[in-house]
Amino acid sequence: MNENQRLPAVDRVLQQLSDLIDRHGRQLVTGCIRAELAAAREGLKHGLPLPDETTLHSAIRRRADAAGRANLRPVFNLTGTVLHTNLGRALLAEEAIDLMVEAARAPCALEYDLATGGRGDRDDLVSGLLAELIAGGDPNIAATIVNNNAAAVLLTLNALAQGKEAVVSRGELVEIGGAFRVPDVMRRAQVKLVEIGTTNRTHDKDYAEAIGPKTALLMKVHTSNYAVVGFTKVVDEKAIADIAHAAGLPFVIDLGSGTLTDFAALGLPAEPTPQQALAAGADIVTFSGDKLLGGPQAGLIVGRKDLIAKIKKNPLKRALRVGKTTLAALEATLRLYRDPDRLCERLPTLRLLTRPVAAIQALGERLQAPVQAALGPLATVSIETCSSQIGSGALPVERLPSAALVIRPTAKKPGKTLLTVEQAFRALPQGIIGYIRDDAYHLDLRCLEDKDEARFVAQLAHLKF
Numbered sequence: 001m002n003e004n005q006r007l008p009a010v011d012r013v014l015q016q017l018s019d020l021i022d023r024h025g026r027q028l029v030t031g032c033i034r035a036e037l038a039a040a041r042e043g044l045k046h047g048l049p050l051p052d053e054t055t056l057h058s059a060i061r062r063r064a065d066a067a068g069r070a071n072l073r074p075v076f077n078l079t080g081t082v083l084h085t086n087l088g089r090a091l092l093a094e095e096a097i098d099l100m101v102e103a104a105r106a107p108c109a110l111e112y113d114l115a116t117g118g119r120g121d122r123d124d125l126v127s128g129l130l131a132e133l134i135a136g137g138d139p140n141i142a143a144t145i146v147n148n149n150a151a152a153v154l155l156t157l158n159a160l161a162q163g164k165e166a167v168v169s170r171g172e173l174v175e176i177g178g179a180f181r182v183p184d185v186m187r188r189a190q191v192k193l194v195e196i197g198t199t200n201r202t203h204d205k206d207y208a209e210a211i212g213p214k215t216a217l218l219m220k221v222h223t224s225n226y227a228v229v230g231f232t233k234v235v236d237e238k239a240i241a242d243i244a245h246a247a248g249l250p251f252v253i254d255l256g257s258g259t260l261t262d263f264a265a266l267g268l269p270a271e272p273t274p275q276q277a278l279a280a281g282a283d284i285v286t287f288s289g290d291k292l293l294g295g296p297q298a299g300l301i302v303g304r305k306d307l308i309a310k311i312k313k314n315p316l317k318r319a320l321r322v323g324k325t326t327l328a329a330l331e332a333t334l335r336l337y338r339d340p341d342r343l344c345e346r347l348p349t350l351r352l353l354t355r356p357v358a359a360i361q362a363l364g365e366r367l368q369a370p371v372q373a374a375l376g377p378l379a380t381v382s383i384e385t386c387s388s389q390i391g392s393g394a395l396p397v398e399r400l401p402s403a404a405l406v407i408r409p410t411a412k413k414p415g416k417t418l419l420t421v422e423q424a425f426r427a428l429p430q431g432i433i434g435y436i437r438d439d440a441y442h443l444d445l446r447c448l449e450d451k452d453e454a455r456f457v458a459q460l461a462h463l464k465f
Contacts, residue, residue, distance in 0.1 A: 006050055007037055013060070016053075020061060024068040032063040075431040076456060080402065080444035082352050083391035087433065089290045089297070091348035096295065096332040103328035110324045123312070125327050129334040130302055133260055134274045141278070142308035144301050145289075145330065146320040150185060152286040152299030153254050157189035159314040160250060160284070160307065161216030165192045169202040169235075171228060172221035174256075182221055182254075191216070201233040207243045218244040219252045220282075222272060241281025250283040250307060258287020258300070260337050266344065266354050269390075269398035274302055283307055292390070294349035295333035296326045352447055353390065353400065360445050361403045363453065367445070371405055374460040379409045379421065379441075388446045400446065407441040414439050420465055428459045 013033045014021065021029050036059045040051050051059070077087045092100075102108075113120040127143040135141040146152050157166060166186060173195065175181045186193045194215070196206040207218055218240055237253065244251040255272055264270040271292060277285045284307055289298030299320075301311060311317065322330075336346050344350045364383040372381040384406045387399035409417035421441050425432040434443040448456060 007040055008053070008056075010034060010037070013037075013056075017057065017060065020064055024064050028067055029060070029064055032060050032067065036060050036063060073431065075433050076452070076459075077447045078404075078432060078434045078443040078445065080386060080388045080404070080435065080442070080446065081391035082388060082400075082447060083291055083349065085391070089391075090294045091352075092296065092329055093294070093333060093336055093347050095336060095346070096329040099328040099332040100296075100325045103324045108324055108328075110327070122321070122324075122327060126331050126334060129331065130300065133334060133337050134302055135278055140305050141302065142305040143303075144308055144312050144317070145322055145327065146299040146301070146317070147322050147326075148290075148297055149254070149256060149258075149286055149288040149299040151320040152301045153182075154185050154189050155299075155314060155316050155320055156252060156284055156286060156301055156311055157186060157191045158316055159311040160252070161189070161191045163190060164216035165194045165212070165214045166217050166219050166252075167194045167196055167207060167210045167215060168219045168221060169197045169206070170195045171197060171199050171202060171232075171234070172223055174221055174223055200228050200231060202235055203233060204235050204239055204243065207235065207240055211243075211247050211249070215247070215249060217250045217252050219254065221254045222256050237277060237280035237282060241283075244283075245281065250304070251281060252284045252286070253277045253282040255285060255287040257291040257293075258285075259292035260334075261340065261343065261350070263292075266350065268353055268400075274300075278303065284311075289330055289333070292349065293333065294347045296329040298322055298326055298330055352449075355446060355449075357401050357403065359450070363445050363448065363450060364403045364405055366453065367405060367457070370457050370460055371407070371443075374463050375407065375421075377410060378417065378465060379407045382406050382408070386442065386444055388444055402444055402446040404445060405443040407443070408439065424463050424465050427464070428462050430455070430459055432456070432459060 010030060010033050014026070014030065017029060017033075036056060039059075040056065044050065075087060077084055079087070083089045109120065110125075111120045111122050123144045126145060128137075130143040131137055131141045146155055168182065173182045173193075183193050192214070194210050196202060196210045211218075220237060220240055237251075241251045255274065255277065257271065259271050259273055260275070262270075262273070274285045274287060282303065284301060284303035286299060286301050287293070289295040289300055293300075301308065333347070336343055339346075344354050361383065368381050368383055375381065382405075384404055386402050386404040388402040389399055407421060408414070409421070411417050418436050418439070418441055422434070422436060425434060425441075432443065434441055436442070
């Protein structure tokens with residue numbers, strides 16, 4: 001009998017794998033069966049043996065489970081970067097997660113005014129909270145929300161300066177992740193950039209002398225992802241605001257990350273806040289929701305009520321607006337800031353940033369033995385001090401003291417072994433992401449909380465080298 005004829009029919013295998021169909025659906029399983037049968041036929045052509053039923057079924061199950069697995073998978077962030085852009089930035093508070101789920105499961109009053117029965121404004125869900133937290137409820141301060149801070153800058157510029165000029169210091173023409181640059185954003189907003197000063201020094205007179213009949217606004221960009229040191233000069237925000245207002249122009253500040261709490265009071269490196277920006281005279285402030293704020297990806301625009309109204313009327317606003325789950329998460333996050341005494345406990349971003357080194361070290365001592373057991377003679381595991389970084393363009397120079405599990409291969413030439421170890425940790429059901437440095441694989445434990453310790457250890461049983 002021809003070996004191909006001994007392979008089972010698709011329908012027969014489908015009957016034998018009914019549990020797999022329940023998990024993944026008939027269409028996906030059928031495709032996996034056909035793919036494995038085709039692979040078996042190809043193998044027969046090259047002299048490979050006919051797979052038995054158990055082997056065939058196992059291969060089909062592996063293929064189906066891999067195809068049915070979500071692409072967006074949770075991982076352990078042990079990179080030493082707390083707000084890691086590639087790993088989703090800020091972890092959301094439980095309160096934010098709960099409100100997102102509630103908004104996703106049922107109809108909600110997104111643009112419906114329950115008091116009047118008429119159409120509402122989705123920004124109203126959070127604009128009052130923002131005004132309360134940033135400006136003490138000042139009725140002249142309003143806010144609007146878009147999908148990220150780059151969108152916030154784009155919309156603000158297009159609404160307030162389309163066809164005109166915006167004045168910015170050369171030392172603030174930053175490039176953020178993914179090669180997005182401030183000059184490029186301005187061009188897309190149809191605004192002409194007027195560069196003033198030099199890379200390292202800009203003076204008051206540079207702003208004043210740049211103002212002309214086509215000037216629409218003065219702008220300051222917080223250089224959150226790099227630092228220029230040495231022979232430098234920057235103009236403080238109040239001075240720029242005074243120059244802008246004397247000329248009847250608005251002053252816009254792009255904070256990039258942005259935080260609503262005093263980092264210095266928490267023992268962290270100081271970072272400018274929207275409260276400080278408005279107090280210094282800024283008319284519009286833009287910042288992110290998913291970085292230092294600790295909320296979902298969003299771009300927040302806060303400032304003078306009349307200018308916010310103009311920004312909201314811009315047609316781009318509809319293209320850049322956020323949905324109900326984002327607003328739900330943002331509202332819940334902002335409400336946590338009403339209780340500053342418990343903020344570090346309840347907001348994951350601040351909890352991780354302020355985590356005591358002693359607690360991180362103690363976790364490392366508990367994990368050293370199980371990690372060593374999983375690696376066996378392949379490598380040695382030690383606990384060493386290291387430095388974490390905040391990430392996402394925030395505070396590029398300052399570091400946070402931390403502790404790491406450091407894995408050093410026992411081989412004389414560790415390069416290949418290091419890559420094997422790194423790949424093995426990444427391939428776990430919940431991937432563990434560390435970094436290679438100085439001929440060792442490092443797992444910075446700052447972002448591994450005690451509550452996740454058991455889950456982390458359980459992953460180690462799946463390591464394959």
